[in-house]
Amino acid sequence: MATGKLHIDLGALVRNWQALDAQSADSVETAAVVKADGYGLGAPQVARALARAGARRFFVAAAEEGAAVRQALGPGPQICVFSGHMAGDTDMIHDLDLVPMLNSLEQLTRHLEALPGRPFGIQLDTGMNRLGMEPAEWGAVAEIALGAGPELIMSHLACADEPDHPQNQQQLDTFRAMTDGLNVPRSLAATGGILMGPDYHFDITRPGVGMYGGAPFEDASPVVNLSLPVIQIRELEPGETVGYSATYTAQEPTVIATVSGGYADGLIRAMSGRGHLFFEGAPCPIAGRVSMDLISVDITHLSSAPKALEILGPDQTVDDLANAAGTIGYEILTSLGARYARQYNGTGQHA
Structure with missing residues (x-):
């Protein structure tokens, strides 16, 4: 994957x-x-x-x-x-x-x-x-x-x-x-x-x-950027549901992107239905439950199909994401999983 x-x-x-x-x-x-x-x-x-x-x-x-x-x-x-x-x-x-x-x-x-x-x-x-x-x-x-x-x-x-x-x-x-x-x-x-x-x-x-880059240091420069690749895009008719326990129901024709990432990667389940991912500055709400490896995202309003969506970066800090999940930035940072392809900017190091 x-x-x-x-x-x-x-x-x-x-x-x-x-x-x-x-x-x-x-x-x-x-x-x-x-x-x-x-x-x-x-x-x-x-x-x-x-x-x-x-x-x-x-x-x-x-x-x-x-x-x-x-x-x-x-x-x-x-x-x-x-x-x-x-x-x-x-x-x-x-x-x-x-x-x-x-x-x-x-x-x-x-x-x-x-x-x-x-x-x-x-x-x-x-x-x-x-x-x-x-x-x-x-x-x-x-x-x-x-x-x-x-x-x-x-x-x-x-x-x-x-x-x-x-x-x-x-x-x-x-x-x-x-x-x-x-x-x-x-x-x-x-x-x-x-x-x-x-x-x-x-x-x-x-x-x-x-x-x-975390609170309470409000003047901190952002340190982390995390983007998740889109695996699949599908169109839903009104009344169709998304994800475990069918907690999200489309109210109108809806476009859903499924991205690679989930609570096994530190993107905790508590952000289900509350958090957002971003594409070129546009917020895209999480649709339904965050699962172990996948997150479904409503991209109906986007004018083009994204190859990836950003969950941490200039539009959403670790503390913004933590607030959406009802936790603190420390938990978001320290939970980031081992499956990500890590790049250390400006050092030539990759992991």
């Missing part, structure tokens, strides 16, 4: 990283989050492009992701692991020179016993209640942890995509109370935190979704 064409503009991604870097003072280092296979766009390609642009510190979710980034970058750049030092990760952390962000007394003990003298960071929980040491736990182990020389102390904001949410200030105050006066680099801000201003920047920022 023909596959969709997924164009990834690494130049735009780098410009977004540079624009987020410009939001903070020269003394603040701008790292890059490349977890979830570079938000679905290919961690090796993304990391190499950012390293060429000057990024020297990268964040991943798990040690296995760190292995892929280390293989792409070679020695030198720092690779930090949000999940910390999990049981079974010791050899990988050692051999690949990864820096675990230790989340608990258990992880701190494991790291200091298994890899004494090797780099680590500390993750604190300032109110998100997801990962990291809470104030009481940090108070109990801070002297031991600080004596071992952490590379970084970080926390994560829960509501940074809502700048006026009171929890942002609460978490900032908690982070300061837990870390002020410590001679260790600090990091609190991902994309949303960067946009909230210098109070949240500290020593290191960690842009993620904004680099990839």
